[in-house]
Amino acid sequence: MAGLGFACLLLALGVCAYGVATSLYGVRSGRLEYVDSGRRSIYALAGVLTVAVLVLEIAFVGDDFAFNTVADTSSRTTPGLYKAAAIWSSQEGSLLVWAWLMSLWSSLALFLTRKHMRDVAAYATAVMLGFGAFFVFLMVAYANPFATTSPAPAEGVGLDPLLRFPAMMIHPPILYSGYTLCTIPLAFGIGALLARRLDADWIRAIRRFAFAAWLFLGAGVMLGALWSYSELGWGGYWGWDAVENAALLPWLTGTAFLHSLMIQEKRGMLKVWNVSLVLATGTLAVMGTFLVRSGILDSIHAFGGHTLGVPFVILIAALIAGSIYLVVSRRSLLRSEHRLDSLLSRESMFLANNIVLVGLCFVILWGTYFPLISEALTGKEASVGPPWFDRYTVPLALVLVALSGVGPVIAWRRATLANARRNFLAPLACALLTLLALLGAGVDGRPLALAMFCCAAFALGSVGQEFFRGARARRAMAGEPAPLALVALVRRNRRRYGGYIVHVGMAVLFVGVAASSSFEHVNELSLSPGQSARVGAYSVRYVRPTATVTPKYDAAHTGSTLSLGAVLDVTRDGRHVATLRPSEGFYSSGEAAQGSVGSLLGGQPVSHVAMDLTVARNVWTAIQPDIETPALKRIVTVGNRTLPPEDGIVAVAYLAREYLKHRPRAEFNLIVSPMVMWIWIGGLIVIGGALIAIWPAPARVRARVGAGARPRTVRGLARV
Amino acid sequence: MAVLVVILTLLVLAAVLAVISAPIRAARARREAAGGAAPAGGDAEEALAARTLEDLEAAREAKYREIRDAELDYRTGKLSREDYGAIDAELRAEAIEILDRLERLKPTDA
Amino acid sequence: MRYLLAVDPSRKRRLRLVAALGAAVVLASALMYTSFSAASPALSPSELLHQAQPGRSYQLTGMVVRGSVHREGEVLHFSVEDRAGGSQVVLAYTGTVPDPFREGREVIVTVHKQGGRYVGERNSLITKCPSKYKTAPPSENQNS
Numbered sequence: 008m009a010g011l012g013f014a015c016l017l018l019a020l021g022v023c024a025y026g027v028a029t030s031l032y033g034v035r036s037g038r039l040e041y042v043d044s045g046r047r048s049i050y051a052l053a054g055v056l057t058v059a060v061l062v063l064e065i066a067f068v069g070d071d072f073a074f075n076t077v078a079d080t081s082s083r084t085t086p087g088l089y090k091a092a093a094i095w096s097s098q099e100g101s102l103l104v105w106a107w108l109m110s111l112w113s114s115l116a117l118f119l120t121r122k123h124m125r126d127v128a129a130y131a132t133a134v135m136l137g138f139g140a141f142f143v144f145l146m147v148a149y150a151n152p153f154a155t156t157s158p159a160p161a162e163g164v165g166l167d168p169l170l171r172f173p174a175m176m177i178h179p180p181i182l183y184s185g186y187t188l189c190t191i192p193l194a195f196g197i198g199a200l201l202a203r204r205l206d207a208d209w210i211r212a213i214r215r216f217a218f219a220a221w222l223f224l225g226a227g228v229m230l231g232a233l234w235s236y237s238e239l240g241w242g243g244y245w246g247w248d249a250v251e252n253a254a255l256l257p258w259l260t261g262t263a264f265l266h267s268l269m270i271q272e273k274r275g276m277l278k279v280w281n282v283s284l285v286l287a288t289g290t291l292a293v294m295g296t297f298l299v300r301s302g303i304l305d306s307i308h309a310f311g312g313h314t315l316g317v318p319f320v321i322l323i324a325a326l327i328a329g330s331i332y333l334v335v336s337r338r339s340l341l342r343s344e345h346r347l348d349s350l351l352s353r354e355s356m357f358l359a360n361n362i363v364l365v366g367l368c369f370v371i372l373w374g375t376y377f378p379l380i381s382e383a384l385t386g387k388e389a390s391v392g393p394p395w396f397d398r399y400t401v402p403l404a405l406v407l408v409a410l411s412g413v414g415p416v417i418a419w420r421r422a423t424l425a426n427a428r429r430n431f432l433a434p435l436a437c438a439l440l441t442l443l444a445l446l447g448a449g450v451d452g453r454p455l456a457l458a459m460f461c462c463a464a465f466a467l468g469s470v471g472q473e474f475f476r477g478a479r480a481r482r483a484m485a486g487e488p489a490p491l492a493l494v495a496l497v498r499r500n501r502r503r504y505g506g507y508i509v510h511v512g513m514a515v516l517f518v519g520v521a522a523s524s525s526f527e528h529v530n531e532l533s534l535s536p537g538q539s540a541r542v543g544a545y546s547v548r549y550v551r552p553t554a555t556v557t558p559k560y561d562a563a564h565t566g567s568t569l570s571l572g573a574v575l576d577v578t579r580d581g582r583h584v585a586t587l588r589p590s591e592g593f594y595s596s597g598e599a600a601q602g603s604v605g606s607l608l609g610g611q612p613v614s615h616v617a618m619d620l621t622v623a624r625n626v627w628t629a630i631q632p633d634i635e636t637p638a639l640k641r642i643v644t645v646g647n648r649t650l651p652p653e654d655g656i657v658a659v660a661y662l663a664r665e666y667l668k669h670r671p672r673a674e675f676n677l678i679v680s681p682m683v684m685w686i687w688i689g690g691l692i693v694i695g696g697a698l699i700a701i702w703p704a705p706a707r708v709r710a711r712v713g714a715g716a717r718p719r720t721v722r723g724l725a726r727v
Numbered sequence: 728m729a730v731l732v733v734i735l736t737l738l739v740l741a742a743v744l745a746v747i748s749a750p751i752r753a754a755r756a757r758r759e760a761a762g763g764a765a766p767a768g769g770d771a772e773e774a775l776a777a778r779t780l781e782d783l784e785a786a787r788e789a790k791y792r793e794i795r796d797a798e799l800d801y802r803t804g805k806l807s808r809e810d811y812g813a814i815d816a817e818l819r820a821e822a823i824e825i826l827d828r829l830e831r832l833k834p835t836d837a
Numbered sequence: 838m839r840y841l842l843a844v845d846p847s848r849k850r851r852l853r854l855v856a857a858l859g860a861a862v863v864l865a866s867a868l869m870y871t872s873f874s875a876a877s878p879a880l881s882p883s884e885l886l887h888q889a890q891p892g893r894s895y896q897l898t899g900m901v902v903r904g905s906v907h908r909e910g911e912v913l914h915f916s917v918e919d920r921a922g923g924s925q926v927v928l929a930y931t932g933t934v935p936d937p938f939r940e941g942r943e944v945i946v947t948v949h950k951q952g953g954r955y956v957g958e959r960n961s962l963i964t965k966c967p968s969k970y971k972t973a974p975p976s977e978n979q980n981s
Contacts, residue, residue: 008728008732010729010732010736011732011735011736011739014732014736014739015736015739018736018739018740018743022743022747025747026747029747038754039750039754040750040751040753040754040755041750041751043750044747044748044749044750044751047746047747047749047750048747050746051742051743051746051747054739054742054743054746055739055743058739123781124781169936169937206782206785206786207782207785207786207788207789208781208782208784208785208786210785210789211785211788211789239936240933240935240936241933241935241960242933272789272793273793273796346846346847346850347850347853350853362857362861366861366864369865369868370868373868373869373872374872377872377876378879381873381876381878385873387878387879388878388879389873389876389877389878389879389896390876390877390879390896391872391875391876391877392877392947392961395872395875395876399868416805417805418800418805418806418810419800419805419806419814423807425807426805426807429804430804430805473803476802476803476804477799477802477803480799480802480803483802484802500795500796500799503796503799531911531931531932531933532911533910533911611936611937612936613936614936631934633908674911676933
């Protein structure tokens with residue numbers, strides 16, 4: 008069956024080559040049937056890659072270890088769900104999933120635009136097929152998912168235990184969807200520049216794709232942060248790691264694009280900005296994909312394999328050079344229809360928004376690629392750490408939150424003083440009240456956090472005012488009761504009010520970040536059973552150790568052999584708050600050389616954190632039990648010597664009993680962070696707002712808009 | 728097993744060829760039914776007309792949205808009465824222009 | 838003052854554009870310049886032994902020497918050697934130890950020289966996922 012999979016890859020290459028040729032021929036000669044054939048090539052590519060993915064998935068689920076990928080990342084003892092998800096845990100499998108998702112989203116995009124923009128879509132098709140060809144070529148030449156070994160090994164290595172978490176299973180597909188969706192606006196942007204067509208129709212189409220890309224990318228980044236926080240042992244959600252940053256960069260330019268597009272729509276301005284942002288977003292997405300795969304930057308995430316570096320660099324260089332050429336050669340098409348009238352206007356605020364977001368992007372880009380830059384410039388590799396990133400991104404984030412309160416409320420073209428007084432009084436009052444309340448409550452010593460709280464209050468006040476005034480206006484016009492007016496307001500102005508909700512979510516998110524990072528309490532220490540430690544206002548007592556032995560073929564859990572942990576009693580002012588059970592799981596390594604007992608425990612240990620999460624704060628605990636005490640090591644050695652492999656589990660059970668009996672010290676990592684949940688709540692609000700904003704208007708509204716438009720429009724003119 | 732692989736591969740290949748050649752075969756059939764080859768230019772003209780229609784329809788939708796947005800801005804206090812009057816008149820005039828051009832292209836409805 | 842107000846709009850716009858671009862260039866240059874002094878150089882153990890000055894932070898990259906890991910209470914002691922073998926640096930580290938940490942793995946840890954010893958800065962230990970393409974037996978393959 009591997010033959011079928013590989014044949015599909017070769018077929019995919021052929022389809023891509025054909026599709027590029029036929030799309031370009033069709034659009035140059037004006038023969039639509041060739042353009043259609045090119046579009047169907049994308050559908051065919053999606054179909055062929057689906058077959059390939061199915062072949063690989065069936066191999067995973069069926070434990071076909073002849074496939075090298077399956078043998079390297081799965082095993083009979085890997086739980087079922089993780090077997091299916093293991094496809095994207097390896098270099099070659101993830102390339103296949105990337106190409107497959109890209110072909111699916113491209114098919115959808117072309118299907119939705121099949122009756123419009125035939126010329127733009129034709130060029131876009133060629134670009135998308137080009138990307139498809141690139142990734143399939145990588146697989147065929149460098150990282151073949153269908154490579155086999157004969158004879159097939161009897162058992163695989165198993166999915167790395169660090170990946171056996173639910174969040175880890177949905178994070179890659181969503182993140183890859185985000186990355187691949189970014190290539191669609193890129194393709195349509197290049198197509199529009201080639202076809203010399205950047206107008207209302209293009210805007211309408213590209214906005215949808217950019218929004219989808221933004222949504223998935225943002226969700227992917229959030230899921231990564233959530234996974235890092237709740238399932239990894241370091242207690243943080245963002246480490247400015249190269250791979251985290253790589254996914255954030257296109258999201259930032261995507262955010263700028265979505266906002267700045269509104270200005271192009273309304274005032275015909277910022278056209279150069281918009282195409283540049285679209286091209287930058289796509290290029291950054293490809294750069295991010297490259298960064299994760301090439302191993303050129305030290306990161307805990309990076310896949311191995313320096314061989315992929317060269318093709319990617321060529322692709323990125325081509326994208327950058329091509330983009331610059333296209334924008335420069337089409338600059339007559341990109342002239343602004345209007346000029347900036349005043350620095351205090353909505354247009355300026357959106358421009359400032361673009362600048363801040365691009366500035367943030369530049370800072371993070373510079374810091375992420377700094378090891379390469381410093382090596383190139385000084386010959387020595389150096390890197391910057393989280394403090395450097397924080398120093399520059401925090402002030403920019405403050406400005407961003409403040410802008411989200413100013414932008415929606417300031418007038419178009421020119422803001423007047425009276426105007427400003429009317430619109431900014433209430434939000435500023437909110438900010439001031441918040442400041443006074445916080446200072447009064449004794450929250451001080453952290454000026455940046457305070458500044459963020461005030462900016463967020465300002466933004467929230469501004470949005471609240473918008474909702475209030477909008478509902479009031481609707482009541483005046485339609486006489487509805489307040490709650491109905493609010494709902495109707497949002498339904499009839501989805502883009503605007505959905506966007507406001509997104510701003511609310513972002514403000515809440517930043518408040519959570521500021522509070523949880525500036526005011527957290529950390530205690531890392533070792534405790535014996537019975538001992539307590541203080542962290543913040545809480546007292547944590549190590550009550551007793553726990554040890555659980557999981558049978559080797561247990562598919563219900565994550566498949567650990569042994570789990571050592573502790574029962575912790577968390578109290579505050581004497582009152583019981585929670586009982587937490589952090590643990591560390593020890594897994595099989597599959598290496599017979601480690602001995603019958605050693606091989607059961609020699610795999611990657613994984614920390615399972617325990618936390619008590621409420622809206623106000625999180626009490627986060629992790630344990631590092633010591634499995635290498637002399638007594639326990641002796642059990643392993645003796646077991647290795649005397650027990651056959653199938654009885655190794657007996658020694659593990661004995662070890663567990665001894666651990667409980669000797670009640671040893673263990674290392675604990677205890678963190679109390681206020682308002683961490685606000686980050687995730689904020690994220691959910693952002694997603695909700697985004698969905699409202701892109702939800703299409705019901706068909707009947709659209710029809711009403713069409714019919715009788717002329718008379719209404721004329722009547723309107725007469726009214727004035 | 729190898730035979731199965733070959734058969735499946737050929738099936739996929741056949742499906743792919745069928746899908747991507749369908750529009751070309753259909754166009755050829757249409758042309759033969761219409762009697763002789765129609766000039767390729769005809770397709771291009773059609774495409775151009777269709778393109779302008781799409782543009783205008785999208786521009787019309789965008790203009791309506793702007794008119795509604797301006798009204799909402801006025802009612803929520805972001806535009807003064809005079810400013811709103813001027814902007815509203817301008818937008819409606821632009822909308823009428825778009826409707827006029829649409830009517831010239833598609834005289835059947837407004 | 839009246840002259841400034843009388844400047845025609847297109848010149849005013851061009852001035853604004855130039856000013857904005859100028860500000861952007863200055864800020865970007867400041868950022869880039871300061872990053873070089875704020876960065877910690879990445880050194881292998883042999884380079885560290887030659888170049889380290891007390892008081893400065895360095896990013897030490899290398900492999901954890903087998904048999905060198907032992908824990909004394911809160912402090913984890915281990916040695917890091919060059920990827921190709923050779924010089925070793927012994928260091929004392931406090932803080933979170935990431936799950937993938939073990940002997941024979943590649944690590945990155947921020948260190949500074951204190952007297953004659955090397956101290957690993959708190960929570961700065963990162964363990965690299967082992968590459969799939971190493972010649973070692975296909976044991977742990979960590980790709981996320």
